[in-house]
Amino acid sequence: NAGVTQTPKFQVLKTGQSMTLQCAQDMNHEYMSWYRQDPGMGLRLIHYSVGAGITDQGEVPNGYNVSRSTTEDFPLRLLSAAPSQTSVYFCASSRIAGGGLYAEAFFGQGTRLTVV
């Protein structure tokens, strides 16, 4: 049982380049999300999805794009990288528990992205 698999682990981009961070889970979780972690700011929600074909914006969605074509996969695309997107990115998945609320999140190992 692999859980949440996130790749790559490290990435350096030049300003203006695009890239996709991959995220896959094998727990059949409905909910998947992307967070960025910056010092002193905790984990901020970028985008999330409650199922295949359904995505929504979180707290800091600008500059990022997502899609959810399958239950398992939830890639995050940086369309034109900027130095402000230098951060550590985490993908997470969780099941929807009673009352439509989200149960505990399972995290990928993180991607350390530097934009120069």
Add this chain to the structure above:
Amino acid sequence: AQSVTQPDIHITVSEGASLELRCNYSYGATPYLFWYVQSPGQGLQLLLKYFSGDTLVQGIKGFEAEFKRSQSSFNLRKPSVHWSDAAEYFCAVGGDKLIFGTGTRLQVFP
């Protein structure tokens, strides 16, 4: 709107002392509540969770948390801190999305 507040950015305690990390949330109903820990350079590990029932929940590594509906709080406690507890701690709220607080960095002195 759903939100989480961790008022303490940085806490320093001596090894063996007791610990309480504060967490307040805002949500229209009773949400699910979580505490995670992150060691430097590592991912996030779930310490404990509250869904319903007993308002005092036990977690791993000797941690516990108490849900107080009247105060919209879910504070994390440990009776005796070990040096290995030095890390960053995040409170999270599971409502219509999963939102994290800004974290509390715990430093432990010998």
